[in-house]
Amino acid sequence: MTLRADLAIIADHVAPGSRVLDVGCGDGALMAALRDSKQADARGLELDPRNVGAAVGRGLSVIQGDADIDLSGYPDASFDYAILSQTLQTCRAPDAVLGQLLRIGRHAFVSFPNFAHWRVRLSLLWGGRMPVTRLLPERWYDTPNIHHLTVDDFRAHLHERGITVEGAWFLSGDKQTRSAAANVLAEHAIFLLRGTDRASSVLHGNIS
Amino acid sequence: MSADDQRFGLQRHVILPGPLPLDGGGQLAPVEIAYETYGTLAPDRGNAVLICHALTMDQHVAGANPRTGKPGWWTQMVGPGRPVDTDRFFVVCANVIGSCMGSSGPATVDATGQPFGMSFPVITIRDMVRAQALLLDHLGVDRLKAVIGGSMGGMQALSWPATFPDRVEAVVVIASAARHSAQNIAFHEVGRQAVMADPNWRGGDYYGHDVPAAGLAVARMAAHITYLSEAGLTEKFGRRLQAREAKSFGFDADFQVESYLRYQGIAFVDRFDANSYLYITRAMDYFDLAEEHGGLLANAFRQTRARFALISFDTDWLYPTRESRSIVQALNAAGAPVSFVELSSPYGHDAFLLDSPDMNRVVAGFLGTAS
Numbered sequence A: 001m002t003l004r005a006d007l008a009i010i011a012d013h014v015a016p017g018s019r020v021l022d023v024g025c026g027d028g029a030l031m032a033a034l035r036d037s038k039q040a041d042a043r044g045l046e047l048d049p050r051n052v053g054a055a056v057g058r059g060l061s062v063i064q065g066d067a068d069i070d071l072s073g074y075p076d077a078s079f080d081y082a083i084l085s086q087t088l089q090t091c092r093a094p095d096a097v098l099g100q101l102l103r104i105g106r107h108a109f110v111s112f113p114n115f116a117h118w119r120v121r122l123s124l125l126w127g128g129r130m131p132v133t134r135l136l137p138e139r140w141y142d143t144p145n146i147h148h149l150t151v152d153d154f155r156a157h158l159h160e161r162g163i164t165v166e167g168a169w170f171l172s173g174d175k176q177t178r179s180a181a182a183n184v185l186a187e188h189a190i191f192l193l194r195g196t197d198r199a200s201s202v203l204h205g206n207i208s
Numbered sequence B: 001m002s003a004d005d006q007r008f009g010l011q012r013h014v015i016l017p018g019p020l021p022l023d024g025g026g027q028l029a030p031v032e033i034a035y036e037t038y039g040t041l042a043p044d045r046g047n048a049v050l051i052c053h054a055l056t057m058d059q060h061v062a063g064a065n066p067r068t069g070k071p072g073w074w075t076q077m078v079g080p081g082r083p084v085d086t087d088r089f090f091v092v093c094a095n096v097i098g099s100c101m102g103s104s105g106p107a108t109v110d111a112t113g114q115p116f117g118m119s120f121p122v123i124t125i126r127d128m129v130r131a132q133a134l135l136l137d138h139l140g141v142d143r144l145k146a147v148i149g150g151s152m153g154g155m156q157a158l159s160w161p162a163t164f165p166d167r168v169e170a171v172v173v174i175a176s177a178a179r180h181s182a183q184n185i186a187f188h189e190v191g192r193q194a195v196m197a198d199p200n201w202r203g204g205d206y207y208g209h210d211v212p213a214a215g216l217a218v219a220r221m222a223a224h225i226t227y228l229s230e231a232g233l234t235e236k237f238g239r240r241l242q243a244r245e246a247k248s249f250g251f252d253a254d255f256q257v258e259s260y261l262r263y264q265g266i267a268f269v270d271r272f273d274a275n276s277y278l279y280i281t282r283a284m285d286y287f288d289l290a291e292e293h294g295g296l297l298a299n300a301f302r303q304t305r306a307r308f309a310l311i312s313f314d315t316d317w318l319y320p321t322r323e324s325r326s327i328v329q330a331l332n333a334a335g336a337p338v339s340f341v342e343l344s345s346p347y348g349h350d351a352f353l354l355d356s357p358d359m360n361r362v363v364a365g366f367l368g369t370a371s
Helices: A003-013 A029-038 A049-057 A068-071 A094-104 A118-127 A150-159 A200-204 B125-139 B151-164 B182-198 B198-205 B213-227 B230-236 B256-271 B273-288 B297-303 B322-331 B348-351 B357-367
Strands: A019-023 A043-048 A062-064 A077-086 A105-113 A163-171 A188-194 B012-016 B031-038 B047-050 B088-092 B147-149 B170-173 B307-313 B338-343
Touching: A003 A029, A003 A077, A003 A105, A003 A188, A019 A029, A019 A094, A019 A150, A029 A043, A043 A068, A043 B031, A049 A062, A049 A188, A049 B273, A049 B338, A049 B357, A068 A094, A068 B322, A077 A094, A094 A105, A094 A118, A094 A188, A105 B170, A150 A188, A200 B357, B012 B125, B047 B125, B047 B151, B088 B125, B125 B273, B147 B151, B147 B338, B151 B170, B151 B273, B151 B297, B170 B357, B182 B198, B182 B213, B198 B213, B198 B273, B213 B230, B213 B256, B213 B273, B213 B348, B230 B256, B307 B322, B307 B348
Parallel strands: A019 A043, A019 A077, A043 A062, A062 B338, A077 A105, B047 B088, B047 B147, B147 B170, B170 B307, B307 B338
Antiparallel strands: A105 A188, A163 A188, B012 B031, B031 B088
């Protein structure tokens, strides 16, 4: 089974044998890949009970819960990586969720669809309607994406909070695109961030 | 495991010498245990699964109950090709001590030749678990592939890795809690007071006389309400009248729900001993796994390497989802591998005993028996 492109990038950059928390893990595809190819000790949090059932059926440890509510129960720096893939824009308080992610993980991967991609811009500019694209297939009233953001929005937010970026990847389709023009060309962004726990600097040297 | 080994099979009963030291002080010796086994213990003895039963259940989890002729109480979960697959696992289910289905309890005859009655020691959930461990020693089972239970059975399942951290590999806790809440204790106290207020109770010394049937029936009626959901009761009975066109302006069972509860109460008296009801509800009320581990629930799980799966039901107000979540948090804090899912069901606490494809799927997935 092939992983979604953003998940494949995350999987490629997780250090072997890590402890990983996948927030919004879906049916556990990334967790299973990390377990099988990186010998990771992967745990998951997922809102949809059917997805939880599917992940547990793969032998994974997944807790049904809500990123907005249930991350507070995890101890500080209890994971090497906390992963939030394609979930940030669905959170009620994405800034708070990001803070939890950086508290729990020594590092955090965050991936999200870029709302400033040129197709989205054109759709809004010429159509005057909320964009419905391949990556944003829902209409305005049924989309789970309640906090749309752009690559530049996220960069600015990280800068304001003094969060250290340890890596960034940008995808157009399944291909990587340049960082400089990412705000226009990238459909997807993936950031690797440094956790707020002091101990994270020790591990930092080992990845990259 | 030879086919004619009398330790294995349906409707087994053993008297173990013990002694079994008890949490409340003192000890139990001998220890009688009624149990059933299903499937075959593997040569490496690595395929044993223990099923822990709820308050008024028994050892007949997947075999017909010889007294009632009814099938086992969890046949959709335990059996050939079921999530707890008896073609693969050696499954043990034992009647808890304190009960009245063949294991040591207040109705058991003591050394003087008389039933214990209220001289039976007050026991705890952990005492039940230690008695199960004695049985497993007798059966030659050192390690459990899994221990599984719902409701009070879930309390035993949680106690297993806390009491015997090296003897259990996986734990399934369904519709349960790590401690009894004030509300749980309150409902149990109503039941106990109903039993003890019945003149036939006679301080527990009613064996050979009329049993405290009215008191025990009321206890069961009150408890039965807690096993259902308001929506479930409304759907099943509403305000419908029982076999009559109009209200009687009296105190007969006018409403269907009254008739149903009265029937549940009377049927319960036929199969359960009133003193056992007192002892087992007390054991549940005393249960507080965190208290047994310095006040921090996570400490209960720091020694074990077991994996955990917890399941709750959204309409279960007796052991609500938040109780399962607090266990999940403690397991996370202890770094234990844990899965948790809240399933949707209209049936309240009772949902765990009913056929639930979602529950079966999660348990099968967790145990690796999913097809």
